Amino acid sequence: MNLILLNPNDLTDDGHVCITDPRRLTHLRDVHRSSPGDLLTVGVQGGNMGKALLKELTAERAYFQVESLNEPPPAPLPVHLVLALPRPRMLARTLEHVTALGVKEITLLHTKRVEKSYWQSPELRPDKIYQHLILGLEQARDTQLPSVILSKGFRPFLQQQLPALLNQRRGLVAHPGMANACPRGISDPTLLLVGPEGGFIAWEVEQLMLAGCEGMHLGPRILRVETAVTALLSRLF
Amino acid sequence: MNLILLNPNDLTDDGHVCITDPRRLTHLRDVHRSSPGDLLTVGVQGGNMGKALLKELTAERAYFQVESLNEPPPAPLPVHLVLALPRPRMLARTLEHVTALGVKEITLLHTKRVEKSYWQSPELRPDKIYQHLILGLEQARDTQLPSVILSKGFRPFLQQQLPALLNQRRGLVAHPGMANACPRGISDPTLLLVGPEGGFIAWEVEQLMLAGCEGMHLGPRILRVETAVTALLSRLF
Incomplete structure (x- = not known):
C-alpha cells in the first residue's frame, strides 16, 4: 500500500478522512507502523493524490487531516x-x-x-x-x-x-x-x-x-x- | 511443463529415457494426459532439445524412446x-x-x-x-x-x-x-x-x-x- 486510496465514504463532510475498514487499519498499524503526526500519501479514487496528516489511529478508525490533494495520478497506458x-x-x-x-x-x-x-x-x-x-x-x-x-x-x-x-x-x-x-x-x-x-x-x-x-x-x-x-x-x- | 527436462539420471545406458519421480509422472498423467504413442518435447539439462516417443506410462515410471535431440536451447539474455x-x-x-x-x-x-x-x-x-x-x-x-x-x-x-x-x-x-x-x-x-x-x-x-x-x-x-x-x-x- 504505497498510497492510501480513498473512496467517497472515507471523506467526512468537513474535509477530513476517516478510515474504518480492518484491511487498511491493519496495514497502517502493522506494515506502515504509522502513528499520529505521520504525513502519508493519499489519493481519492478517480481524483488527485496528495498528503494527509494522521491525527488518530485506534483499532476502530484512522483519522486524517488532508494537507494537499493536487497531484494528478500517473498517465494510463494507451x-x-x-x-x-x-x-x-x-x-x-x-x-x-x-x-x-x-x-x-x-x-x-x-x-x-x-x-x-x-x-x-x-x-x-x-x-x-x-x-x-x-x-x-x-x-x-x-x-x-x-x-x-x-x-x-x-x-x-x-x-x-x-x-x-x-x-x-x-x-x-x-x-x-x-x-x-x-x-x-x-x-x-x-x-x-x-x-x-x-x-x-x-x-x-x-x-x-x-x-x-x-x-x-x-x-x-x-x-x-x-x-x-x-x-x-x-x-x- | 512445456518441456520434459531430463537430468543425466533419467537417461538409460541404451539411449532411452526413464522418469520415476512423482512430480513429472503426475504431470504427464494429469496435465498432459499422455499415453503411449505420444511424441513429447524433451531436453537434456545443459544440452539440446528434441522429441521422445512415450512407450510406457505407469504409476512407477515413464519410459521414452528418444527420436531427436538436435535443437539448441533458446539464447540466454546477456x-x-x-x-x-x-x-x-x-x-x-x-x-x-x-x-x-x-x-x-x-x-x-x-x-x-x-x-x-x-x-x-x-x-x-x-x-x-x-x-x-x-x-x-x-x-x-x-x-x-x-x-x-x-x-x-x-x-x-x-x-x-x-x-x-x-x-x-x-x-x-x-x-x-x-x-x-x-x-x-x-x-x-x-x-x-x-x-x-x-x-x-x-x-x-x-x-x-x-x-x-x-x-x-x-x-x-x-x-x-x-x-x-x-x-x-x-x-x-
Whole structure:
C-alpha cells in the first residue's frame, strides 16, 4: 500500500478522512507502523493524490487531516487489454500486475482453450475483481480504477465487440510463431490480445487477422500468462 | 511443463529415457494426459532439445524412446541480475519469471532495506532454489540452468564482487527518481541491479554510481519486485 486510496465514504463532510475498514487499519498499524503526526500519501479514487496528516489511529478508525490533494495520478497506458480468461489464481495476480502497470480497460475473453469451469470461479465476482484492482492501484500509486468486461463467447466478441474496439486502435495479437516481433516503445492507442495458457487456436488467430489485427511474438520462450502480459506491456509502451 | 527436462539420471545406458519421480509422472498423467504413442518435447539439462516417443506410462515410471535431440536451447539474455533479496514467496515466483525469461546469472544481495530474517528462509535452501529454476526452464522450454549466488553483505559485494561484475558489462541500477529512463532493446552485456521493496537507500545508490553504474527508472509507478524485474528485462532486451 504505497498510497492510501480513498473512496467517497472515507471523506467526512468537513474535509477530513476517516478510515474504518480492518484491511487498511491493519496495514497502517502493522506494515506502515504509522502513528499520529505521520504525513502519508493519499489519493481519492478517480481524483488527485496528495498528503494527509494522521491525527488518530485506534483499532476502530484512522483519522486524517488532508494537507494537499493536487497531484494528478500517473498517465494510463494507451491500451485496451483483451485477455483470454486465465485460471483463477493467475487471474488474480495478473489483474494486480496490469493495474499497477497502468492498464485501464480490460476484457476477459472466452476462447477455445479456456477451461469453461474458470467462468464459475469466485475470483470473477465483481467484489473479488474490485479487490485486486484496488491492490494494483495502491501498489503503483494510482487512483483511476480500470474497467473489466467479461466476454464469455469468442464469436459474439468477434462480431459485436471487436469492430468497435479496433476503431482508432491498432490491434496486436500476441501469438507464438507470428512473423513479426513485438514492437517497442509505441504510443498508438492499442488493442492488445493475449491468448490462454495453450494459446489461441489457428482459427481464432485467423479471424482476428481478418478483422484487422496484426500478429506478433515475444520470442521462442513460452511464458506464463502473467509473465507474458507484463513483458508485452513493458516492451510495447 | 512445456518441456520434459531430463537430468543425466533419467537417461538409460541404451539411449532411452526413464522418469520415476512423482512430480513429472503426475504431470504427464494429469496435465498432459499422455499415453503411449505420444511424441513429447524433451531436453537434456545443459544440452539440446528434441522429441521422445512415450512407450510406457505407469504409476512407477515413464519410459521414452528418444527420436531427436538436435535443437539448441533458446539464447540466454546477456545479463547478470543482482536482486536485493525479496521476501520468500516473492523470491520463489521471481526466480521462475526470470529463469523463464532467459536470465542465466543471478546474485541475491543483502541491502539495508532487506529484512535480515529473509536470509533464514527455507526458500533459500539450494534444493528449493533449484526447484524454482527447473520450473522456469520447463515453462520456457530451455535447458540451461541459471547460477544463483547469495551475497549476504552489501559492502563485501561492493568491494569484492562488483568490480569484476562490471568488467565488460554495462551496470544499470533501476531506481525511482533517476534522471534517465530504462533503455530499450539493448544488446550490451549488462549488470542489472534491482533494489528491495522499499528501494535502495541513497548511500547504496551513490556507491553503485561511484563504482561505475548508471541509474535509470521505469516511470512514476511503484511496482512489486516481480513485476518490475519482468518489466525491466523485457524493456531492456
